[in-house]
Structure formats: C-alpha cells, structure tokens
C-alpha cells in the first residue's frame with residue numbers, strides 16, 4: 094500500500110481532488126493532511142471525508158520533531174498542494190525525490206518567493222502571455238526550482254481576467270495532479 098501525506102495551507106481543493114482520486118483505487122491512501130494554518134478550510138473538508146489532519150506551528154516546522162511527525166506516517170510521497178512555506182533542507186535531505194509540489198505556471202516562468210495564487214496569474218496577464226499552465230516538480234532547496242516532472246498548458250486569451258486565468262489553470266491542476274502522482278508511485282515501484 095502506498096502512503097501519501099499532503100501539506101496544504103489554504104482551501105485545499107487540490108488536496109481534496111487527490112483524496113477523492115485515490116479513494117477509488119486500492120493501492121494508495123492519503124494517510125493525513127498536515128497544515129501550518131489553523132484556519133485552513135481544507136481542515137473541515139478533510140473532517141467530512143474522515144481524513145486525519147495535523148496542525149503544526151511555525152516553531153515546529155523543519156525541526157527534528159517535525160521530521161518525526163512526517164516519519165510517523167511512513168510516507169512514500171509528500172505532496173505539497175498549496176503549501177506556501179519553503180521546505181527546509183533538513184527535511185529535503187530526509188526525503189530525496191519524495192517531495193512533490195504543484196505550481197500554477199509554466200516554470201521556470203513565474204516561480205520563486207512570493208509567486209503563488211493570484212500573484213502568478215496577475216504576472217501572466219501583465220506580460221500578455223498567450224499560454225499558461227501547471228508544473229508538477231520535485232522540491233529542492235530553492236523555491237520552484239526542483240526538477241520538473243510534468244507540465245500541462247492552457248491557452249490564454251488576451252481578454253482573460255486574472256480570475257479566468259486562475260480558473261483555467263485550476264482546471265488543469267484538478268485534472269492532472271492526482272494521475273501524475275499515480276504515475277510517480279508506479280515508477281517508484
């Protein structure tokens with residue numbers, strides 16, 4: 094049985110899609126959703142789906158107790174689904190090629206510190222990009238710079254609002270994140 098843990102900071106729509114996707118398969122479970130935001134709405138959504146959740150404080154994040162917490166779930170992969178803090182190198186060295194992030198742009202464009210959510214789509218619009226998309230990548234010590242696993246593109250119309258771009262990109266995220274995770278798990282054996 095493959096075990097996933099998901100780190101999420103906000104609404105958790107991707108986390109929920111992943112949970113629902115693997116609920117329909119027999120070989121993978123989402124063991125828990127971990128959050129650094131006590132008020133994240135993903136917490137209520139997980140409760141409704143009977144998925145264990147854990148809140149961790151900023152003080153715990155990256156500490157040996159935090160690594161113990163991750164280890165306690167024996168995760169095959171750690172999934173960042175809208176988790177906005179940088180993962181400390183202490184954690185990365187314990188889980189090489191096991192931490193996966195989704196980013197709402199075609200990296201290396203529009204990545205880096207402060208580039209999340211609407212900030213990304215605003216920059217895409219301001220630069221009059223004709224396409225945007227989603228990048229799924231391994232996490233390394235630098236924001237959004239780990240090896241890219243998969244990218245999915247969508248056309249952007251010049252008249253699209255930031256909200257419309259966000260919607261198009263989110264649609265791609267919901268469609269592709271879970272199947273891409275499944276592919277990685279299969280590849281890892």
Ligand code: GAR
Nearest residue numbers: 104105106107175195196197209210
């Ligand atoms: C997603 O669009 C994800 O790509 C983005 O946060 C959103 C979370 O949405 N992540 C980043 O920008 C990371 N740099 P969700 O909480 O509804 O899944």
